[in-house]
Amino acid sequence: MAQQIIAKIISQKEVKPGCFKMALLAPAIAKAACPGQFLHIRCGSSSDPLLRRPVSIHRIDKSSLEILYNVVGRGTEILSKKKPGGSVDIIGPLGNGFNIYENSGSVKMLVAGGMGVAPLLGLSEELKRHKTKSIVILGAKTKNHILCGKEFKKLGAEVYIATEDGSMGKKGLATDLAREIIHSKRYKWHEMCIYAAGPTGMIKTLCKLMEGCSLESQVSLEERMACGLGACLGCAVDTQAGYKRVCKDGPVFKLCDIICE
Numbered sequence: 001m002a003q004q005i006i007a008k009i010i011s012q013k014e015v016k017p018g019c020f021k022m023a024l025l026a027p028a029i030a031k032a033a034c035p036g037q038f039l040h041i042r043c044g045s046s047s048d049p050l051l052r053r054p055v056s057i058h059r060i061d062k063s064s065l066e067i068l069y070n071v072v073g074r075g076t077e078i079l080s081k082k083k084p085g086g087s088v089d090i091i092g093p094l095g096n097g098f099n100i101y102e103n104s105g106s107v108k109m110l111v112a113g114g115m116g117v118a119p120l121l122g123l124s125e126e127l128k129r130h131k132t133k134s135i136v137i138l139g140a141k142t143k144n145h146i147l148c149g150k151e152f153k154k155l156g157a158e159v160y161i162a163t164e165d166g167s168m169g170k171k172g173l174a175t176d177l178a179r180e181i182i183h184s185k186r187y188k189w190h191e192m193c194i195y196a197a198g199p200t201g202m203i204k205t206l207c208k209l210m211e212g213c214s215l216e217s218q219v220s221l222e223e224r225m226a227c228g229l230g231a232c233l234g235c236a237v238d239t240q241a242g243y244k245r246v247c248k249d250g251p252v253f254k255l256c257d258i259i260c261e
């Protein structure tokens with residue numbers, strides 16, 4: 001059950017230029033949260049900016065939560081100025097997270113495009129708790145934009161990196177590497193399950209890649225949000241079962257349910 005609380009900021013660190021990691025004390029939300037869910041954050045201390053901003057839950061601890069976010073506009077800029085010891089008004093956990101129980105695939109492939117890595121680290125931790133192997137593909141513009149590689153390796157994941165300029169790992173996109181691994185003979189298709197998060201372009205490419213392939217795939221979608229609670233219909237996406245709300249019915253959907261054009 002989601003709660004609105006004023007959470008104390010335990011730490012705030014700029015991990016890469018313009019990218020921040022913030023830890024928040026939020027015992028009840030941490031207890032209820034699962035990977036893939038998100039927080040709706042009031043970034044300012046007044047009514048400006050009016051709307052909360054959705055940010056994925058990056059890591060879940062017993063009494064705290066971490067978020068990992070890029071400064072892209074006014075809301076995240078204000079958030080990045082907050083200091084440890086201060087507080088932030090959050091609602092969470094919101095939405096439906098990744099489902100790691102319903103399928104039988106024993107090899108989990110996590111595909112992260114850019115900040116899509118944010119919800120996938122918590123998922124990798126959860127998979128480790130279930131003694132499940134994960135293969136992680138991190139894609140970004142340059143090596144300076146690659147995040148969490150060390151953290152995934154520490155969890156025992158097999159990590160592959162793709163950068164658009166070739167400055168680290170393979171030159172190209174995360175989906176190019178995903179294609180290579182899927183089509184290699186290393187894993188049997190029926191053993192695999194894919195979890196992905198990233199920009200819309202990446203999700204569309206993944207849709208094409210998965211056409212006619214029976215692999216179970218779950219993707220976390222991003223849409224601009226207003227209420228974040230399922231009331232305003234501002235975050236609708238087209239699915240095989242009609243329009244669905246990313247905030248309430250997602251943000252995680254089965255890839256085969258989404259209509260990708």
Ligand SMILES: Cc1cc2nc3c(=O)[nH]c(=O)nc-3n(C[C@H](O)[C@H](O)[C@H](O)COP(=O)(O)OP(=O)(O)OC[C@H]3O[C@@H](n4cnc5c(N)ncnc54)[C@H](O)[C@@H]3O)c2cc1C
Pocket residue numbers: 038049053054055056057068069070071072073074075076077115118119221222223224225251
């Ligand atoms: C479920 C969910 C989880 C998210 N998790 C994370 C996360 O873990 N880390 C992170 O850095 N970001 C995440 N985002 C994106 C984040 O919500 C936006 O970056 C943030 O709202 C921007 O707010 P702002 O006031 O700083 O920028 P604004 O001034 O509102 O916007 C600045 C620019 O960012 C674009 N933008 C704003 N919101 C979104 C959005 N939801 N999707 C795509 N583009 C957007 C705008 O079109 C504009 O170009 C998530 C979004 C959703 C829906």
Ligand code: FES
Pocket residue numbers: 224225226227228229230231232233234235236245246247248
């Ligand atoms: S943001 Fe209002 S319904 Fe999703």
